[in-house]
Amino acid sequence: MQDQLLTLISWMFLALGSFFYLVGALGLFRMPDVFTRMHATSVSDTLGVGFLITGMAIDAGWSLNTARLVIILAFLFFSGPIATHALAQAALHAGVKPALSDDRLKKARRISATRRAAGGGRDKSTTGTGTRKRTTRKSKSTSSGKGRARPSKR
Template identity: 60%
Template sequence: MEMIAFYASWVLIALGSFFLVAGALGMLRMPDVYTRMHAASVIDTLGATLLVFGLMIQAGLTLVALKLVFVLALLFFFGPVASHALAQAALHADIEPILAEDRRGRDVPPKAGEDPSRKEGGQHDPRQ
């Protein structure tokens, strides 16, 4: 059983390291800032989580494993917020993305099913 845990954590750590390096390589290869952000999110999500899962198996059921959970929570709750702020700031600064296809002008289909009932019910809309 201990051997299985040992090998599992080894595999997880090796895979996580692979995705970290791949994401960093992507940040070098991609042509503009928006596409680089996709490469960076490979580091932030898959690379980091696999590595941390591997470390958690090594730590066992201790406070250290709990702290690793906090590290994951930090990355998962604040990572997208930072990416979103970065993308919005770059758009605001008129940095034109390299696009193969621009569908920003497309008509967005109306909400499926739920829309009429919401108007009749007159529920409060927190977004207003």
């Protein structure tokens, strides 16, 4: 009875881990940007790996294999954020910009322009000068994207 319960719990953990692992990989495949891809990969690095290893450890019982699994889990829990942090810092250092906010701003401006051209003229006040000034300042610094840029003096 207890064995069957443990097996059921282990199956549940393994299925959840597979699901989260696949979700993280799907995010890595679908997301539009380096930073959002990192965000998606952290799902499979924490939840997917955690659930899979917990399921396998429940299946293995108290043995040497559980100790090995716990070692792998602890190491991945430390190495995942370190790798993600280094990647994000290197990408920001090389001049890769998070593209999402600019894209949304452009999309909103295009929608309001077409609405104005269609004869609305109602939302003219929403496109103020503040947003325009901010985008020109943001788009002035060119991004190299090759990763060989020198550090700028702060």
